[in-house]
Amino acid sequence: MLSTLINSCSRYTLVVVDMQPGFKASLDADTLMGVLDEIRAAMAARMPIIVLQACAEICGNTLDAVINLLRTYDLNLWVVQDKIRRYGRDFSGSDGSFEVMEAVEILEFPSDRFRLCGVNSDVCVFLTAMVLNKELPDARIEIVKRACNTQWVEKDKQWDSWAGYERWHDWHGATLID
DSSP states (O other), X not given: OHHHHOOSSSOOEEEEEOOOTTSGGGGOHHHHHHHHHHHHHHXXXXXXXXXXXXXXXXXXXXXXXXXXXXXXXXXXXXXXXXEOOOBTBGGGGOSSHHHHHHHHHHHTOOOSEEEEEEEOIIIIIHHHHHHHHHHSTTSEEEEEEEEEEOSSSOGGGTTHHHHHHHHHSOOOOOEEEO
């Protein structure tokens, strides 16, 4: 199973978005299993992992299942980044791209390929992918569909909005992978 999750030999940085109890989509068993599988695959391949969390005071800290798994991993290969609203950036800076770029630079994680998973796919995951693509246009960005979810639309319709976004945003897009 782990070998099927890694679709090439090139290094990447796994970005886990907002897996916090305040987002009901993160509590979905299939979504959590998909995220944990992505983390296990990254760990097995010795890839770095960035965990983003939004407004921990309101949404809670990253789920224990995620943090407990990461505690078994090399401390130099993962980090939790609190997303901070940075006004003046696109979408009021509510995406996690700044924190991803900061961690990549400071910790010297790969910046040419990212795999994203977590919640909410139509807002937080999408905006992080879009702004990363804008700031790092040569980077390959992969969204792992089976390890994403949203609480805002029905699960089977969560990817419908991506095509519309691509039409009115100047970006190269991300690869949606199963």
